[in-house]
Amino acid sequence: MVKILILGGGFGGIRAALDLNKKLKNKILAGQAEITLVDKNSYHLFVPALYEVASAYGVKRDPFAVRLKKTICIPYSDIFSARSGPASGGEKINFVQAGVSAIDLENKQVATEGGEMLNYDYLVIALGSQAADFGISGAKEYAFQFKNLEDALLLNQKIEELIKEAAAGQRSQPIKIAVIGAGFTGIEIAAEFARCVQKLAKTCLPSEALAKESGIKGRCERIILLEAGPRILPAVSAGERDIILKRLTRLGVEVLEGAAVEEIGGNYIKLKNGKRLDTDLITWTAGIRLPDLLEKTLALPLTEKPARGGSASGGKKIKVNNGLELDGWPGVFAIGDNTEFIDPKTSRPIPALAYVAVDQGKIVAKNLLRLIGNKQLIEYRPFYSVWIAPVGGKYAVAHFKDGFNVIGFWGWIMREVVDFKYMLSILSFKKAVSILWQEITLFTKND
Numbered sequence: 322m323v324k325i326l327i328l329g330g331g332f333g334g335i336r337a338a339l340d341l342n343k344k345l346k347n348k349i350l351a352g353q354a355e356i357t358l359v360d361k362n363s364y365h366l367f368v369p370a371l372y373e374v375a376s377a378y379g380v381k382r383d384p385f386a387v388r389l390k391k392t393i394c395i396p397y398s399d400i401f402s403a404r405s406g407p408a409s410g411g412e413k414i415n416f417v418q419a420g421v422s423a424i425d426l427e428n429k430q431v432a433t434e435g436g437e438m439l440n441y442d443y444l445v446i447a448l449g450s451q452a453a454d455f456g457i458s459g460a461k462e463y464a465f466q467f468k469n470l471e472d473a474l475l476l477n478q479k480i481e482e483l484i485k486e487a488a489a490g491q492r493s494q495p496i497k498i499a500v501i502g503a504g505f506t507g508i509e510i511a512a513e514f515a516r517c518v519q520k521l522a523k524t525c526l527p528s529e530a531l532a533k534e535s536g537i538k539g540r541c542e543r544i545i546l547l548e549a550g551p552r553i554l555p556a557v558s559a560g561e562r563d564i565i566l567k568r569l570t571r572l573g574v575e576v577l578e579g580a581a582v583e584e585i586g587g588n589y590i591k592l593k594n595g596k597r598l599d600t601d602l603i604t605w606t607a608g609i610r611l612p613d614l615l616e617k618t619l620a621l622p623l624t625e626k627p628a629r630g631g632s633a634s635g636g637k638k639i640k641v642n643n644g645l646e647l648d649g650w651p652g653v654f655a656i657g658d659n660t661e662f663i664d665p666k667t668s669r670p671i672p673a674l675a676y677v678a679v680d681q682g683k684i685v686a687k688n689l690l691r692l693i694g695n696k697q698l699i700e701y702r703p704f705y706s707v708w709i710a711p712v713g714g715k716y717a718v719a720h721f722k723d724g725f726n727v728i729g730f731w732g733w734i735m736r737e738v739v740d741f742k743y744m745l746s747i748l749s750f751k752k753a754v755s756i757l758w759q760e761i762t763l764f765t766k767n768d
């Protein structure tokens with residue numbers, strides 16, 4: 322039996338598993354290969370909609386946040402029962418829910434936090450990334466991270482607490498929310514925070530009189546988006562940046578460019594230019610890095626890149642060749658956010674995006690079978706020039722091939738279509754429609 326082990330059930334890992342499963346059934350290896358996917362969670366997290374959970378408004382509270390979770394946490398059992406197993410004519414994908422604690426490339430073994438040892442003949446590393454703090458003092462301790470479900474639920478809860486505080490007359494200052502890092506993630510969360518806080522403030526501050534009594538004059542919130550670089554989104558065109566900036570301003574988001582952070586405290590941000598901002602809530606969306614586990618894995622070929630801010634922590638990724646295989650380790654592949662791939666056209670690393678991870682998952686499935694069949698690996702040719710940036714409510718800026726834009730409500734529709742297409746690629750039609758419906762009914766309440 323040939324054992325294929327996939328670490329991580331994110332965008333890359335899921336695609337590799339499903340494609341391998343589909344391809345194996347038609348090959349000589351049918352019945353002789355075993356695909357196992359390991360993830361610490363029992364669900365695949367639809368990260369692009371995380372900002373909606375963090376800023377969801379008007380959702381009936383329940384201690385387990387069941388409704389919110391249903392929209393972005395897709396059980397692996399739903400994915401694999403729809404697309405694998407005898408019913409679909411494919412092989413079975415084994416799922417192991419466990420945290421990976423060590424990878425031993427020499428002995429072809431992976432250890433789990435529960436002490437289990439998993440052997441493999443072929444390995445795909447798709448463990449994603451973790452937030453990079455660039456060594457900034459206080460970033461880990463005082464800023465809210467924004468990478469997983471728990472982070473989003475925590476942010477949602479904190480915002481509601483702040484508004485309730487204001488409604489109860491316990492504040493003499495506006496609610497100040499800072500988002501550090503004005504990439505696509507920072508922009509979408511800052512814009513949606515603005516919508517959510519304005520809505521919540523309206524319902525929680527019952528009267529003008531109470532607002533005056535609590536000392537809050539004019540607006541009761543301040544949303545600040547900080548970017549260390551000279552401008553937000555350096556990779557987009559000046560026109561597109563302008564449209565996004567105007568939209569943010571209209572929503573009441575203050576954008577500070579060239580605002581490099583030096584230190585973060587419990588309720589303040591100190592900038593390198595000497596300025597200090599008082600804040601109630603700080604969200605960190607400034608960058609990603611290799612998960613600690615992979616950085617500590619011996620023999621893993623890593624890139625060495627000086628991190629922003631001069632710290633030694635950020636920047637490292639797994640180095641792969643054109644076939645997404647690790648040099649010196651035949652049969653070991655790495656895809657998605659934990660990998661650095663240099664675009665031969667630009668000589669620059671390609672961006673960490675969900676659809677890039679999906680594409681790489683597809684290539685790895687093909688290459689694994691080619692390797693087993695003693696064929697030459699095919700080259701991965703990156704494509705990443707399409708993006709859709711939601712900027713608050715039913716509004717998005719979409720960029721397609723040759724700089725074609727769809728802006729506003731239709732941009733948002735495009736985004737919904739893209740999300741739905743992804744759901745259809747991993748779920749049955751019924752389940753995909755159910756998720757889309759829940760998303761639309763729940764997340765448009767603050768639009």
Ligand SMILES: Cc1cc2nc3c(=O)[nH]c(=O)nc-3n(C[C@H](O)[C@H](O)[C@H](O)COP(=O)(O)OP(=O)(O)OC[C@H]3O[C@@H](n4cnc5c(N)ncnc54)[C@H](O)[C@@H]3O)c2cc1C
Nearest residue numbers: 329331332333361368369420421449657658673674675678
């Ligand atoms: C807030 C936010 C918004 C984003 N929005 C967009 C967007 O709109 N469009 C877009 O294209 N991209 C977006 N991205 C980027 C996109 O989410 C990533 O590029 C994509 O998730 C990478 O896929 P992946 O398979 O490499 O890793 P992930 O999807 O992160 O999957 C990694 C998997 O590994 C598992 N894992 C991690 N460590 C362990 C361990 N030790 N043991 C077991 N399992 C483990 C995790 O549970 C997870 O399931 C966004 C990212 C963030 C943070």
